[in-house]
Amino acid sequence: MGQTPFKKVKKPERLLSYWAAQWPLCLLITITGFLYNFGMLVSPYFEGRIVDSIEAQQPFNDVLILLAIFIGSILAVLLARIAKRYTVRRFANNTSVTMRLILENNLLHKKSQDGNDSTGTTLSKMISDVDATVEGMRKLTTEIFDTVIMFIFYIAYLFLFDVTMTLYVLIPVFVAVLVAFIMRKAIFSASSQARKANGKLTSATYDLFDNAITYRIYGRDQDHLKEYDGLLGEYEKKNVKASALTDMMIPLANIIALVGLVPLFILGPSKVASSAPLSAPIPGIMNANWTLGAFTSYLTTFVLMASKASKTAKLFGSIEKGLASWKRIKPLIKPYAPYETPVTVAKDDxxxxxxxxxxxxxxxxxxxxxxxxxxxxxxxxxxxxxxxxxxxxxxxxxxxxxxxxxxxxxxxxxxxxxxxxxxxxxxxxxxxxxxxxxxxxxxxxxxxxxxxxxxxxxxxxxxxxxxxxxxxxxxxxxxxxxxxxxxxxxxxxxxxxxxxxxxxxxxxxxxxxxxxxxxxxxxxxxxxxxxxxxxxxxxxxxxxxxxxxxxxxxxxxxxxxxxxxxxxxxxxxxxxxxxxxxxxxxxx
Missing domain, CATH: 3.40.50.300 (P-loop containing nucleotide triphosphate hydrolases)
Known part of the structure; x- marks a missing residue:
């Protein structure tokens, strides 16, 4: 499971090949991902049960037992989360090393290379493009469970309480996801400009380091320092813009998603007051009618879902950046060609x-x-x-x-x-x-x-x-x-x-x-x-x-x-x- 599969990737120019080459690891990710995301319903469910138990003035020992089961369930969920995060990180690390080895192997086998880029720009592209691609793959692998599957579990759980109210509260959540999807282009463009400025700055840094003595001897050191300061200022501006857009998107999407609290607080309390029946309660697990505990469980689930919706902006940005980086390095990605054992020719002297x-x-x-x-x-x-x-x-x-x-x-x-x-x-x-x-x-x-x-x-x-x-x-x-x-x-x-x-x-x-x-x-x-x-x-x-x-x-x-x-x-x-x-x- 831990072996770097750079020789096993049959078609490295296809991203799916990297998942296929590590299928045992991906299987563990799937199992732990389902356990963790299904387990995320434990917290809102038990919070509602505890509220109902206290409101019903059940015996203290019964409440303690319920609380102990709650804590034990949370610990099991955390263990599943640790296992999932470990396997995903292992997948990302293996993929990063694999891509670097394949890329290095192909560059060394390449007979002629493009010499237009300077050392700083080339290094910046090679390293950051692989890192961005792998980060996008890691995010996608993680968020398939932590966002997509979790959304499915959350929405299904909310529908058990009330279908109509859930449809209302979901509207702002989907709007937040849509806004995050639309904004991904602007965020990526700003990040790309910051990256290009970083490449220029890196190249200039190498140049100053390598040629500092020459510039000083010929009296050009101050001129090059001014140019370097200009590049540094350009990088700072573009990096600040990229960071601002990226950091702003998460709270903005969170605010939009939380607008769903409005219909929840308009419709929810009346259902609790009238003990309205739930749409599809699970017998033996859920109460048949709306209670304060049911409202607490519904509210907690929605807030968790809204918070997760706000994180989709970062997910879309990472995937967009990863795909763009992949397009740049894809022409250099070919199947791994191992070096043959050296053979000495000695037919004569x-x-x-x-x-x-x-x-x-x-x-x-x-x-x-x-x-x-x-x-x-x-x-x-x-x-x-x-x-x-x-x-x-x-x-x-x-x-x-x-x-x-x-x-x-x-x-x-x-x-x-x-x-x-x-x-x-x-x-x-x-x-x-x-x-x-x-x-x-x-x-x-x-x-x-x-x-x-x-x-x-x-x-x-x-x-x-x-x-x-x-x-x-x-x-x-x-x-x-x-x-x-x-x-x-x-x-x-x-x-x-x-x-x-x-x-x-x-x-x-x-x-x-x-x-x-x-x-x-x-x-x-x-x-x-x-x-x-x-x-x-x-x-x-x-x-x-x-x-x-x-x-x-x-x-x-x-x-x-x-x-x-x-x-x-x-x-x-x-x-x-x-x-x-x-x-x-x-x-x-």
């Missing part, structure tokens, strides 16, 4: 590239590249800005199409399945990605193998000695507590921790000094003898010890050879190397 070409948006970056390399080698890749270095590495994750042939360990790269790519290749991207966690968890990602050997291989031992908590040191938000070089080396250590037959390192030494770079390259040579390493770098100081070097020359085309041969045959490589050796600026 070679990477063979023949007549390789790479074109992006009509521009050819690389043409007629030929290369043969094998596991145990380190291949350097360099070239000017926008020469296709990073694009070339993306080919190995099948993020970009190519022409020609790329045979990776005996199988054409284009024929690799996602599970084969996951088991055969691993990439250290150009941009460092660190979590707000410890050094250990940033490397192991929850793995059980010690991280110390990998920190040693990236020459992090001396840095670690200065940190009192060692591997348990928190790196801060996105590694902000570490230097750029330290961040790069931790990302490299993570890549080595998950080493695969093909290691792709995209500019791992951009912020590392030459001495440390040389040490790391030596470790790579010693410890990665069973892997082929593609090392992208604009710094050529350590390329002398590599097996081969690919120079991506946009004008002449790619050149392949050893460091020594390229110094003689490639003017571009020769000029770049001399420029760096003389201490000049790098080309990137």
């Amino acid at each position: 070679e990477l063979v590239i023949k007549d390789f070409s790479l074109t992006i948006d009509g521009k050819t970056l690389i043409s007629h590249l030929n290369l043969t390399a094998k596991r145990g080698q380190i291949i350097g890749i360099t070239g000017p800005i926008a020469s296709g270095k990073s694009a070339f590495t993306k080919v190995f994750s099948k993020a970009l199409p190519y022409e020609g042939s790329v045979s990776l360990f005996g199988k054409e790269l284009s024929d690799y399945s996602p599970s084969e790519l996951a088991g055969t290749t691993i990439t250290m991207p150009h941009k460092n990605e660190l979590f707000t966690d410890t050094i250990e968890h940033n490397i192991s990602l929850g793995g059980s193998e010690p991280v110390a050997p990998y920190l040693e291989r990236v020459s992090f031992t001396e840095d670690l000695a200065t940190m009192p908590l060692k591997e348990q040191t928190l790196v801060g938000n996105e590694g902000i507590k570490l230097s750029g070089g330290q961040q790069e080396r931790l990302c490299l250590a993570r890549t080595l921790y998950e080493r695969k037959p093909l290691l792709i390192l995209d500019d791992p030494f951009a912020s590392v000094d030459p001495k440390t770079e040389a040490e790391i390259v030596t470790h790579l040579r010693e410890d990665c003898g069973d892997s082929l390493v593609l090392l992208v770098s604009h710094r050529l100081s350590s390329f002398a010890g590599l097996d081969q070097v690919i120079v991506l020359d946009p004008e002449k085309g790619p050149e392949v050879g050893s460091h020594e041969s390229l110094l003689k045959s490639s003017p571009l490589y020769h000029s770049l190397y001399l420029l760096q050796q003389s201490g000049g600026s790098s080309h990137e």
Whole structure:
């Protein structure tokens, strides 16, 4: 019952599927819901019985027994309510987790994503839309019993007393429900505007946090603060309007519903005074005629029903908001696609590239590249800005199409399945990605193998000695507590921790000094003898010890050879190397 059913939802694009996937829980909700709502008639019924007992001057012990039965019945009703609320909340929590997991799964499987929204807006939409959808589902699940079924029980109970008077008192109640239904659009519109303002404010908050130093350096901090204050003011106004409409609707509907007290107090007392017969009393349970107790029971039931009618405004608002949120996330909801177990391709040890070409948006970056390399080698890749270095590495994750042939360990790269790519290749991207966690968890990602050997291989031992908590040191938000070089080396250590037959390192030494770079390259040579390493770098100081070097020359085309041969045959490589050796600026 408690297992999150994200793999059991067969058609996640249909809301009913989430109820169907949790049918045992929904069955418990139905049972406890009926028990609770039927039990809600206990209070008005026993209040009337007690009033009649006192008025009839029955023995004190009889009244005490009746009171004890009343209290026991109330406790049973409360237990049913606790059980219902627990099961409904369990359903909502399971549904929320399920939707998030399915949504995350589909976004990760999505090959291309809409990049128009900023980080703040995207996060706000994703999180709040799922929450709003689930809240609407929770409200609907709850109110099917607490409003619809309860209304049926209340109305049926009132009809037992007097059909005509009940029809009169119900008119304002239904008007209150109708007003709440009509007002739902205005309430939703105001809430939607407040939500959009919140999205803008969230985006601006991220922007101020991420770029505060840059704005201050260039004297733009005060201007951005003024813009932020404007967004804050807009959010406050729209949020106040939305809250006012939402909060006003409940007491307004309550006042309208309570107008039903007018015909009740006009017709009810005369029926008590004349001991008029009830319309359909239940023999042995209800008195046959109107009494003060019967009037008390009728009045209590009506007030409870009127109060419940006023809550329908909130119900309609939650459902409206939930449906609108569902429409936004529905295009991203697809059946859960589990990730397959990684499979390592090892038909042979070679990477063979023949007549390789790479074109992006009509521009050819690389043409007629030929290369043969094998596991145990380190291949350097360099070239000017926008020469296709990073694009070339993306080919190995099948993020970009190519022409020609790329045979990776005996199988054409284009024929690799996602599970084969996951088991055969691993990439250290150009941009460092660190979590707000410890050094250990940033490397192991929850793995059980010690991280110390990998920190040693990236020459992090001396840095670690200065940190009192060692591997348990928190790196801060996105590694902000570490230097750029330290961040790069931790990302490299993570890549080595998950080493695969093909290691792709995209500019791992951009912020590392030459001495440390040389040490790391030596470790790579010693410890990665069973892997082929593609090392992208604009710094050529350590390329002398590599097996081969690919120079991506946009004008002449790619050149392949050893460091020594390229110094003689490639003017571009020769000029770049001399420029760096003389201490000049790098080309990137």
